[in-house]
Amino acid sequence: METQSFVLAKRPVGLPDESAFKLKRSSLKDELKDKELNLHGLFYSVDPYMRGRMNDAKSYVEPFILDQPINGGVVARVSESKDPDFKKGDLVLGQLPWATEMIVSSSQVHKINTTEKLASEYLGVLGMTGLTAYFGLLKIGQPKAGETVIISGAAGAVGCVVGQIAKIKGCKVVGIVGTNEKAKLLKNDFHFDETINYNDATDLASLVKQACPDGIDIFYDNVGGVISDAIIPNINFHGRIVLCGQIALYNAKEIPMGPRIQPYLLTRSILMQGFTIGNFSEHFAEGTAALDGWLKEGKLKSSQTIVEGFAELPKALLGLFSGKNIGKMIVKAEN
Template identity: 55%
Template sequence: MNKTILLHKRPQGKPSLENFKTVSEEVPTPKEGELLLKTVYVSVDPYLRGRMNDAKSYIPPFELNKPIQSGIIAEVVDSHLQDFKKGDFVSGMLAWKEFQTSTGKGLTKVDPKLAKLSSYLGILGMTGLTAYLGLTEIGKPKEGETLVVSGAAGAVGTVVGQIGKLLGCKVVGITGNDEKVKLLTSTFHFDHAINYKTTPDLKAAIKSSCPDGVDVYFDNVGGEISDAVLAHINKFARLPVCGAISLYNETEVPMGPRLQPILLTKSATMRGFIIGDFASKFPSATRQLAAWLNEGRLQSRETIAEGFDNIPQAFLDLFEGKNKGKMIVKVGE
């Protein structure tokens, strides 16, 4: 049989396993002009929480009692398309199913000989592109500047910090436990890292780590952490807003500092972005990331959960900070 994970009901606040439902159906048979795909790796990402709400956004919400979708690496097990053959591996936005058919639209072939397959969901996929293009196109870091990254031990944050170092910045990461602090400074070579959960005065800690102020703030979390960083931005600071995971499960609009006076007096630029905004730059960005990775100048860290049934729990674990780097679920060989 073929397992499928559906959105069973919309969460109110923090999601739980009750919001998902696993059903079984027959393995489909591909028609002429279709492929049969077997899921190998599944990406779980914080932005999926927003698609669980019935609200207008930059991407349509998930439908109730329909399969959830995310980035997936799949193997072609049967093909009625000239451009794909049995044994090929592809990447695309696909349903949380063990097996599914596809017309091939939106699929990209990936080569397991060039990099491990999971990398195409992480550092050589949307994760790496988000980090590289968000930082370089909006953050525009210059050598000698100070870059602060929140959610620094997450999938995007670890890559942003490393790229910042490659571009000559001083890099400070904000994360949620001491193990991740050590990971950032030892493995990813951040200059400083702050555990916001055990730091009594986050503003003071940021001031101490960034005595020359903050030139670029790559924001993955929003909320009080971002409030503390904004208190130290420099004139003409650039602030790419990639995510706001601290706010995704809020049921009411939280109040915080009014940003306009800060942005005005600092002549700062804050810009939210969706990675699709930079689609035309994907090929050149991927080439640069692959070059750095092959040269050993970029390190990739993944947290791999095992088993199709564990996809929902792996997603929930993101909101508990249980991942180091990219969270991926391995479904098959």
């Protein structure tokens, strides 16, 4: 059987372009071994952390290997199975290669009990990004009713869920975004109290102050850089900074020098804690059940940008760095 896959063609410096990826065609072997599955990819997750994996640098996740397929969260359909626990047509989720067809060990995936129409939610609100929002906000941010929560990258996969959970917890929610369209959507559809378009702001710090007259109790930081610089001086005594992402710096050739923030943390007893979602892996079932419950009750809405076509994977990944998505960016393959 023929397959196509995207491999890492080179290690980019700065903002990558599509020349960092190469489409390869190859054939899969005909016979499966015991416990192997033949899968057809349906939905592929593109995520900002993948940029870090394009570098040859030690991190919490292994770098991609040159000339080898990129891999990430994928929802696939079983086309053939040599494991009695899986049958043709089952939907599975795993950390899988960017390939149209693939043969993998059944231990690399787990079944998801859903329809093909809803399966992409397991890459978003019911998957890694939803869980990141849930545990980052609830375990580190510890929101209390009446508190003010500000979120950078607020219209993205994680940010949009953080804002909605903060509203469920009775907080005032302020979102920082890159376009007026995103700002409007967060207010109208996701019930954020205030939004700020940082691309329209000449003095972001004053707009933050104006949007948060009682100061900030929780800063959920997805972005870093100058946006964080404008927010941190407005954080209240005993505030919490949930350090989730720093996308503004992922393509930086050198880490820029920012203001010294330690005096704010010190004098206001502010907690700043970084995390990666793997820290909470023992509690994923609890998180997924809570998110699923809120979805079913209509308290939480899913938001996705679905890009059609396997060939669009590189463009979709790169689009995250210029704000092309609202909610979770996902690539849908041809059936």
